[in-house]
Amino acid sequence: MKKTALVCCLFALMSFGMTEKKKIKVWLVGDSTISVKEKKAYPETGWGMPFVHFWDSTVTVDNRAKNGRSSKSFFAEKLWQPVLDNLQEGDYVFIQFGHNDESKDKGERYSSPEEFKANLERYVTESRSKKAIPVLITPVARRKFDDKGQVKESHGEYAGLVKQIAAANSVPLIDLNEKSKILLQQLGPESSKYLFNYLTPGEHPNYPEGKQDDTHFSELGARKMAEIVLAEIKTLKLELADRIVQPVKK
Amino acid sequence: MRTPILHTLFAGLAFLLLSFAIPPRKKIKVWLIGDSTMCPYEPNRAPLAGWGMPFAGFFDSSVVIDNRARGGRSTRTFISENRWQPIADSLQKGDYVFIQFGHNDEAKEERYKDRYTPVPDYKTNLIKFITESRAKKAIPILVTPVTRMRFDKEGKMMETHKEYTAAAWEIGKEYNTPVIDLDAKSRELLQQFGPTDAKMLFMQLDSLEHPNYPGGQKDNTHFNEYGARRVAELVLAEIKTLKLELAERIVQPVIKK
DSSP states (O other), rough: OOOHHHHHHHHHHHHHOOOOOOOOEEEEEOOTTTOOOOOOGGOOOOOOHHHHBBBBBEEEEEOOTTTOEEEEEEEHHTSSSHHHHHHTTOOEEEEEEETTOOOTTTTTTOOOOOHHHHHHHHHOOOOOOOOOOEEEEOOOOOBBBBBTBBBBSHHHHHHHHHHHHHTTTTTOOOOHHHHHHHHHHHHHHHHGGEEEEEOOTSSSSTTTTOOOOOOOOEEEHHHHHHHHHHHHHHHTTOOOGGBBOOOOOO | OOOHHHHHHHHHHHHHHHHSSSSOOEEEEEEEEOTTSOOOOOGGGGOOTTTTTHHHHGBBBBEEEOOOOOOOOEEEEEEETTHHHHHHHHTTTEEEEEOOOOOTTOSSSSSTTTTOOOOHHHHHHHHHHHHHHTTTEEEEEOOOOOOOBOOOTTTBOHHHHHHHHHHHHHHHTTOOOOOEEEHHHHHHHHHHHHHHHHHGEEEEOOTOOOTTTOOEEEEEEEHHHHHHHHHHHHHHHHHHHTTTGGGGBBBOOOOOO
16 A cells, blocks of 8 residues: 555656657758658658658658759749748757759859858757747768779768768758768669669659669669668757657557 | 531541540459468558559559458458458459468478468368359469569579479469469569569668668568569559450550650
């Protein structure tokens, strides 16, 4: 009897100690390497798609990334404003641009290094103005190898700019460019193809002619990239790491 | 007297005639019956996936995939748990029934005695699925059990379902039922990947890699999302090779501008 009462008492105390976690949103802002794909584009997969499965019920992932967008066109097309308007205190904003910013031949996407830095700073300061937590991510690597089977840098300059802005503004940084290059190097030139949207002709109805895409991911590649981001969230000890989903007991 | 109105009329008439010539396809269902290698999974089991999951994305709007496969089931328990009867009752003319069992039928270990089904019973159950599908004018398709990952020392894929695959073939021939030899095709696929890379198709996870499996996973039977899709593609390729009417209902690609 006494024992039961004690246990109950302890339990009541513990429940007071562990206050219910506030629900938050994780907003994903970026390009086609993150975005949710339409069925007609399957099996191309953005890393934001498997990323949603990593969280407990206190977290909603709102994947606003969009194909072909740069840090500049994401503003210009008013894709950022609705995010900003809806940001709540404690929300996270994951920002990954670069692929389209660095494409010099496409005017509406291209951002000069100076513009790129200014744009990133704007995402950071505006997120903070709403007491949300910005996290900067360097652009995920493309599948590029040299003749000796060494991974080539595909975003060197723009990845460096992201790091600069993160350091200058004390923003948590996930160096996805570097980490994904390490993964590609481990797999090597041939096996790394499984991470990307590589299809032989006739293999998948959405791509009758086949596909050899060194930028966009397969389901596997998208999940591996999402896992890298998750690992970095833990390494950075973001509060978000306390909200990782608990496995179901079998 | 060719006025714009007449033009419109002609165009309208032509359109009407064409619509009669190509009637819209009757909607059909493709029923999937089988085990854990085929069945759908909740997100809390991700990245675990049955091949029926990506398979659903391969067809146009005239096809509904009804994935009734269920983990741990053999032909015997699928019937005894009353999972088959509701399907047999609902089958419509022109529906397909894809039947893939074997993994659990062949489980001889004591702890699996609830599911073990000796070969003669396995055959009897396949015959039941076939004849009862046909009684409703549905089209049964036998699928041999997808391979497990097992390489020998020389890096050659080993057969993991020999008896039950042979049994499925036997029934397929005897009952004139199309057979998709997924066992053979998936062994070829794994052989292409080789012993190291083939792991990329299966539920092989390092510890802490995925929150759903903090202890990691070393599973040579169940597929991850990528493996499930590659296996579903093998099934699709065989649907084309067999020239099933279903092949005409494969989704058309969206032409990019």
